[in-house]
Amino acid sequence: MVFIIAAVSAYLLLRPPVLRLYDADTGRTYASWPIEEGLTFSVEFVHSVNKSPVRDIFVLQDGEIYADATIYSAFGAGVQTEIEEGQTLTFNEDGTMTVSGFHLHFPKVSYIVGTVSDHVLRINDEIISLRDLCGRNAAVVFQVR
Numbered sequence: 001m002v003f004i005i006a007a008v009s010a011y012l013l014l015r016p017p018v019l020r021l022y023d024a025d026t027g028r029t030y031a032s033w034p035i036e037e038g039l040t041f042s043v044e045f046v047h048s049v050n051k052s053p054v055r056d057i058f059v060l061q062d063g064e065i066y067a068d069a070t071i072y073s074a075f076g077a078g079v080q081t082e083i084e085e086g087q088t089l090t091f092n093e094d095g096t097m098t099v100s101g102f103h104l105h106f107p108k109v110s111y112i113v114g115t116v117s118d119h120v121l122r123i124n125d126e127i128i129s130l131r132d133l134c135g136r137n138a139a140v141v142f143q144v145r
Contacts, residue, residue, distance in 0.1 A: 017063050017144050019123070024110060024139035031133065033123055035060050035144065040068065041123035043130075045114055050076030053096075058109065063144055065109055069100035108143040 018032040019041065033039075037060065044055040052074035059068045072079050073096045080099050083089050087101040111130070113119045115137050119130040134140050 019060065019065075020143055020145045021121075021134075022141055022143070023134070024141045030140065031128075032145075035063070037061065039124075041121065041142075043109075043111060044120040044122070045111070046117040047072070047076075047079060048114075050074055050079060052076070052079075054079065056109075058106075058142075060144065065106045065142065065144060067102045067104040067106060069098055069102065071096050071098045073097070108141050110139065110141050113138045113140060 017035050019035050019039070020032045021030045022028060023030065033041075039060045040057060041060075042055050042057040044053065046052065047054045052072060055071040056067065057069040057071070059066050070080065071092070075081055083099065086103075087099055090098045090100070092098060111119055113130045113134050113136060118132075121128040121130055130138070130140060
């Protein structure tokens with residue numbers, strides 16, 4: 001019995017970390033991805049107030065999630081309108097704007113999946129519809145475990 005407890009404890013301590021996507025209300029895991037230092041992922045959606053596309057980009061560093069950049073196409077309510085110290089605003093060829101240089105730590109990242117438009121996850125060269133995976137109006141959380 002002691003051996004089994006020791007083996008389970010060792011597994012739990014030594015298992016590699018993953019980026020887990022789960023339901024905020026039930027804790028049900030929708031998906032998880034092995035992580036490595038510098039892995040980036042993004043969530044794209046149409047902003048509910050200014051009705052334009054937004055793409056939030058995150059990077060995993062030291063086993064933690066950091067906001068890295070945001071790409072959007074229109075100024076307006078709910079999107080950043082001023083650049084803070086250490087941040088950069090870039091105008092892209094496709095007409096979008098990128099604000100970068102955040103490096104803000106998030107223990108977890110939460111979204112409510114759209115009912116009118118989708119939230120789309122981009123990770124490891126995959127494009128995943130969160131509406132298809134999690135359902136409309138699902139409260140979802142990304143967290144490193």
